[in-house]
Amino acid sequence: MADDILRMRGITKTFPGVKALQDVALSVRRGEIHAICGENGAGKSTLMKVLSGVYPHGSYDGEITFDGEPCEFSGINDSERRGIVIIHQELALCAQLSIAENLFLGNEIAHRGLIDWNRTNHAAAELLERVGLRENPTTPVLDIGVGKQQLVEIAKALSKEVRLLILDEPTAALNDEDSAHLLDLLRGLRDQGITCVIISHKLNEIAAIADSITILRDGRTIETLDMATDDVTEARIISGMVGRDLSDRFPPHESNIGEEVLRIEDWTVHSPTQRGRVVVSGANLVLRRGEIVGLAGLMGAGRTELAMSVFGRSYGTDISGRVLKNGREINVRTVRDAIRNGIAYVTEDRKRYGLNLIEDIKRNISAVGLSKLAKRGWVHENEEHRVAEEFRRSMNIKAPGVATTTGTLSGGNQQKVVLSKWIFTDPDVLILDEPTRGIDVGAKYEIYTIINKLADEGKAVLVISSELPELLGLCDRVYALSAGRITGEVDRADATQERLMHFMTKGQE
Missing domain, CATH: 3.40.50.300 (P-loop containing nucleotide triphosphate hydrolases)
Structure with a gap:
C-alpha cells in the first residue's frame, strides 16, 4: 500500500535445528503504532533483528522495503542510518557513564578530535526534555531507575533522527506508573510522525495504544488486525497467538x-x-x-x-x-x-540471578543439585544428561536438546529451566x-x-x-x-x- 513505510515479505530465518521464521509478512503504515504479538518463541524478536540488521542480509531469505526502497542491511549501523532504531528488552546502556555520554556514545559531538562537553550536555538536555526527563545530563545512568533508563534509550533513538522506532517488551520491567508514562510518550512520538513497532505480552497495553496488530505463531504470520475497523478482542488475539481458545x-x-x-x-x-x-x-x-x-x-x-x-x-x-x-x-x-x-527460591530476575545464560540447559538444571549427581567428588555426566533430558521433556522446554545455550531460549522456556533447577533439589x-x-x-x-x-x-x-x-x-x-x-x-x-x-x-x- 502507498502509505506503508515498511514492508517485509517472505522472511525466513533458520538456526541450527530450528526454523525461527517461515515466510513471514509484515506491513507497517506510516505514522502508526504497530504491535506484534505472539507466544515466547513465536519469532517476534527474531523478525525485528532481521529488520534492524542484527541478522544481516544474506543470513535470511525474503525482502525488506523501507520507505519504498529495498533494504539489504549488513549491520545495525546501516539500519540506523536509514532511521530504523531498535531498543532491545535488555537495555544497552553503560551504567557507569553519564546520561549524556550514553546518548552520544559512538556518535560523539567533537571538535578537532576532542569531545565538546558543553554542546554534548546541551543537546542531551534537549533530548531529555523531549522524553519528559528532568535529570541532569551528567547524572550516571546507574543512579536512575529502570523506567527512566528506558526513556534514555528512547532519547538516544531520537538523537539518531529515528523514523521507525522498534521497542521489544518496553514495559516488561516497569511499574504501572512508568508504563503509563512510556505509553503516553509513544503516542506523542506518533503525533510527531514517528512510526513505532512495539512487541509486548501485555494485551491490555496493546489494546490501549496500538493502531494495528500483527500476530505471529510458530514463526508464521497468522493475521494483521486494524484496531479501528476489525472486531479486535483480547480473546481473538489470544486465540491467534496460541492456536486455541484460552477462555x-x-x-x-x-x-x-x-x-x-x-x-x-x-x-x-x-x-x-x-x-x-x-x-x-x-x-x-x-x-x-x-x-x-x-x-x-x-x-x-x-x-x-x-x-x-x-x-x-x-x-x-x-x-x-x-x-x-x-x-x-x-x-x-x-x-x-x-x-x-x-526451601527453594525462584528469583524474579531470571536473567541476572536465576540462570547462567552462556551455559547450556543441562548445566543450569544441575547447578544447585550437583551433590545428587556426584560420586566420590566427580559428577556423573551421563546421569546429569539423563536428568536434564527428563526435565526438558516433562517441562516441555522447547529446545533441540539439553546442550542448547540457555540464553538463546525464549523467556517462557528460560523460566521452565529455572523451575527445573529448583524442582531437581526436591x-x-x-x-x-x-x-x-x-x-x-x-x-x-x-x-x-x-x-x-x-x-x-x-x-x-x-x-x-x-x-x-x-x-x-x-x-x-x-x-x-x-x-x-x-x-x-x-x-x-x-x-x-x-x-x-x-x-x-x-x-x-
Whole structure:
C-alpha cells in the first residue's frame, strides 16, 4: 500500500535445528503504532533483528522495503542510518557513564578530535526534555531507575533522527506508573510522525495504544488486525497467538491441603543500604502442604525482600524472627542452610540471578543439585544428561536438546529451566517470585499447570505476583503486604481485587 513505510515479505530465518521464521509478512503504515504479538518463541524478536540488521542480509531469505526502497542491511549501523532504531528488552546502556555520554556514545559531538562537553550536555538536555526527563545530563545512568533508563534509550533513538522506532517488551520491567508514562510518550512520538513497532505480552497495553496488530505463531504470520475497523478482542488475539481458545486462563485445580509445613514468625528485616530503615516488620506467614499461597503488594511493599531474607538471608541486615518447619525452628542463615532445609527460591530476575545464560540447559538444571549427581567428588555426566533430558521433556522446554545455550531460549522456556533447577533439589517449600513475568499467555498457562502439579505432590508454594488476577486465579489463600507489614489474609472464596487492594494500600499515604 502507498502509505506503508515498511514492508517485509517472505522472511525466513533458520538456526541450527530450528526454523525461527517461515515466510513471514509484515506491513507497517506510516505514522502508526504497530504491535506484534505472539507466544515466547513465536519469532517476534527474531523478525525485528532481521529488520534492524542484527541478522544481516544474506543470513535470511525474503525482502525488506523501507520507505519504498529495498533494504539489504549488513549491520545495525546501516539500519540506523536509514532511521530504523531498535531498543532491545535488555537495555544497552553503560551504567557507569553519564546520561549524556550514553546518548552520544559512538556518535560523539567533537571538535578537532576532542569531545565538546558543553554542546554534548546541551543537546542531551534537549533530548531529555523531549522524553519528559528532568535529570541532569551528567547524572550516571546507574543512579536512575529502570523506567527512566528506558526513556534514555528512547532519547538516544531520537538523537539518531529515528523514523521507525522498534521497542521489544518496553514495559516488561516497569511499574504501572512508568508504563503509563512510556505509553503516553509513544503516542506523542506518533503525533510527531514517528512510526513505532512495539512487541509486548501485555494485551491490555496493546489494546490501549496500538493502531494495528500483527500476530505471529510458530514463526508464521497468522493475521494483521486494524484496531479501528476489525472486531479486535483480547480473546481473538489470544486465540491467534496460541492456536486455541484460552477462555479459561487458569487450569482447573482441586486443592488437597495438608498439615502446616512452614511458619514464619515476627520476621523483621532492615535495609542493607539505608541505616535504620525497616523493610519488613513483624511478618507472620503460614504455608501448608499442597497449598498455593499468594503474596500481594504494591511496588516497594517488601515482597521480594521478605522472600530473599527467608531464603538464606540473601537480602537485608539485622534480621530477627523465627522460621519453623514442621513445627521445629530451623536455621536459614545461609542459602545452603535454606536449601538443606528444603526451601527453594525462584528469583524474579531470571536473567541476572536465576540462570547462567552462556551455559547450556543441562548445566543450569544441575547447578544447585550437583551433590545428587556426584560420586566420590566427580559428577556423573551421563546421569546429569539423563536428568536434564527428563526435565526438558516433562517441562516441555522447547529446545533441540539439553546442550542448547540457555540464553538463546525464549523467556517462557528460560523460566521452565529455572523451575527445573529448583524442582531437581526436591524442596518442600517453593517460593516463586513473579514466576510469569515477561512471558506470554500460553506459556503462563503451562507455568500455572506446573505450579498446580507441585502442589498436588504435596509441596507448599508461595507465589509473589504483581498481577492480582493471577493470584486470584491460582492461589488458595493470599496475604497482602503494605509498607513491610502483613495487612491482610484472604481465602480464595472471599478474595476480590478490590479487597486485596484495600489491604495493599492500608497504611499508605
